[in-house]
Amino acid sequence: xxxxxxxxxxxxxxxxxxxxxxxxxxxxxxxxxxxxxxxxxxxxxxxxxxxxxxxxxxxxxxxxxxxxxxxxxxxxxxxxxxxxxxxxxxxxxxxxxxxxxxxxxxxxxxxxxxxxxx
Numbered sequence: 001x002x003x004x005x006x007x008x009x010x011x012x013x014x015x016x017x018x019x020x021x022x023x024x025x026x027x028x029x030x031x032x033x034x035x036x037x038x039x040x041x042x043x044x045x046x047x048x049x050x051x052x053x054x055x056x057x058x059x060x061x062x063x064x065x066x067x068x069x070x071x072x073x074x075x076x077x078x079x080x081x082x083x084x085x086x087x088x089x090x091x092x093x094x095x096x097x098x099x100x101x102x103x104x105x106x107x108x109x110x111x112x113x114x115x116x117x118x
Contacts, residue, residue: 009112022095
């Protein structure tokens, strides 16, 4: 397993923006899928976005049109740009990887806290 590190969370007012980062050495140079999740009220992890090795993307309906997932391969980083944040977006956000290569598989990281509050 590779170790992912999430960062970029914080406190923001409703309607504001944050950019989360997910990094692990070499993971964007391999055929890795990267997904973002957030912790739900029942303590499960809700999938919210995915970026494939070919850079195609997917989003859950709850974030479609507000969040954008993208890569900076030079920095070995996957970002989640979060705009128009709502109070219900408050959660711990996680990234997780998988793919064809064993270099793509991660365990859950510690996550990064996003709090949307007025």
